[in-house]
Amino acid sequence: MATKKVAAKKKDGVVKVALLGFGTVGSSVAKVLAESKFPNVAVTHIYNRNVARKKESPAAKFVPSGAVWTENIDDVLKSNVDVVIELIGGLNPIEGWLKKALSSGKHVVTANKQLIAYRGVSLKKLAAQHGVQLVYGAAVAGGVPVIPGIKQGLGGDRIVRLSGIVNGTCNYILSRMESGAEYATVLKDAQELGYAEANPSADVDGYDARAKLCILSRIALGADLNPDEVTTQTISTVEAIDFVYAKELNCTIRQVSRAQVDGSLVRARVAPMLVPLSFPIAWSHGTQNMVVTSGKYGGDVVFSGHGAGGEPTAVAVVSDLLAVAQGAKAAEHPVRKRQVTGEFMAPHYLRFVVDDKPGIVSSIAGALAKVGANIDSLLQRPGYPKHRLPFVVTTEPCSTDTIERAIKSIAKLDCMLEKPLTLQILVPDDKE
Numbered sequence: 001m002a003t004k005k006v007a008a009k010k011k012d013g014v015v016k017v018a019l020l021g022f023g024t025v026g027s028s029v030a031k032v033l034a035e036s037k038f039p040n041v042a043v044t045h046i047y048n049r050n051v052a053r054k055k056e057s058p059a060a061k062f063v064p065s066g067a068v069w070t071e072n073i074d075d076v077l078k079s080n081v082d083v084v085i086e087l088i089g090g091l092n093p094i095e096g097w098l099k100k101a102l103s104s105g106k107h108v109v110t111a112n113k114q115l116i117a118y119r120g121v122s123l124k125k126l127a128a129q130h131g132v133q134l135v136y137g138a139a140v141a142g143g144v145p146v147i148p149g150i151k152q153g154l155g156g157d158r159i160v161r162l163s164g165i166v167n168g169t170c171n172y173i174l175s176r177m178e179s180g181a182e183y184a185t186v187l188k189d190a191q192e193l194g195y196a197e198a199n200p201s202a203d204v205d206g207y208d209a210r211a212k213l214c215i216l217s218r219i220a221l222g223a224d225l226n227p228d229e230v231t232t233q234t235i236s237t238v239e240a241i242d243f244v245y246a247k248e249l250n251c252t253i254r255q256v257s258r259a260q261v262d263g264s265l266v267r268a269r270v271a272p273m274l275v276p277l278s279f280p281i282a283w284s285h286g287t288q289n290m291v292v293t294s295g296k297y298g299g300d301v302v303f304s305g306h307g308a309g310g311e312p313t314a315v316a317v318v319s320d321l322l323a324v325a326q327g328a329k330a331a332e333h334p335v336r337k338r339q340v341t342g343e344f345m346a347p348h349y350l351r352f353v354v355d356d357k358p359g360i361v362s363s364i365a366g367a368l369a370k371v372g373a374n375i376d377s378l379l380q381r382p383g384y385p386k387h388r389l390p391f392v393v394t395t396e397p398c399s400t401d402t403i404e405r406a407i408k409s410i411a412k413l414d415c416m417l418e419k420p421l422t423l424q425i426l427v428p429d430d431k432e
Helices: 024-036 051-055 058-062 094-103 113-129 146-153 168-177 183-192 207-221 240-248 310-325 360-370 400-410
Strands: 015-020 041-047 068-070 083-086 107-110 159-165 251-262 265-276 289-295 299-305 339-341 348-354 375-379 389-395 421-425
Touching: 015 024, 015 310, 024 041, 024 058, 024 310, 041 051, 041 310, 051 058, 051 068, 083 094, 083 310, 094 107, 094 113, 107 113, 107 310, 113 207, 146 207, 146 289, 146 299, 146 310, 159 207, 168 183, 168 251, 207 251, 207 265, 240 251, 240 348, 348 360, 348 400, 360 375, 360 389, 360 400, 400 421
Parallel strands: 015 041, 015 083, 041 068, 083 107, 265 339, 265 421
Antiparallel strands: 159 251, 159 289, 251 265, 289 299, 348 389, 348 421, 375 389
């Protein structure tokens, strides 16, 4: 039987907090707690590798003088701390550590998107068994209160669809490319600014956003999705010319994470997409995050802000900590495993780079017609050499699989100099 705990507060009136990780976010959490002087909350333990160096960092001045600095995780797990704040990330060994923390009656606050995406359901059950809380409001959109907003503010609605921008790095890259910059140049700038890692795959290939989409699908749609089954598409194949053509279509290009309930299925996808300029998602620039939900009763709600960075994320972490300390609990809705598909009915943008010859358009039209797809428009800007000519075809709404079958055939044409780029176009029904 689970032990009921109303709040994290102990008999001495002080909620003792351990920080796992004292990097950008961890040190910002210490700063927010120190400067805000929240009563009855105290950092008593800090775990990090190479703590001697961390203790000498400027951020260490925000840590209470009596706090224990340690490189031994058991010093935290076997202590009398009430709340463990995990800010290291990843699955191993973090999952094992947090299981021990929950099992020993410690509340857990985390910003670990991969852990919550893959293990959130089982960890939530473990927390309930031991009468403690697992809270992860900072796991999606950093300082933008998307998760608590959905769980608490929209708990009475039935959300049927969500979409948005949940990776600030990709949004920074694509919104810079919108102004004419090339992908490689902007990626390098993002790495120098600390927005992108040396290996940017988690961001640009969609894996970071995929984990966040799965978390949002669980709390908003009640759907437990396997992240590995959610379709992703890289932004690295998008070029500056695509923004030129997108503008002619009154669109821009953003990495969009979207999921919607369709009977027993959930349709989910993370990919660069053409977004009409009239849609809220198109208005998001730089590292800004935006999530749009569509509810059966409450309609459309937009969450937006600059979620990335140490201090904005620390705000979400500290807010979770205060909620735990005060015994606040959000409404919990049933969650069940759902089959997921990346198939959507949508218009598609197809960009080709060809060695111009007679009959190319008819060959493309024939390949599309063969699978039942119809051309909606053809765009060809002047000024490009005929031996390397980029042009665009847009289609009427059809399934993703239909377009992929056509592209497989079109890519084999002798005139094709590059693999064709295929992007979905968001349609009015998706206008949150």
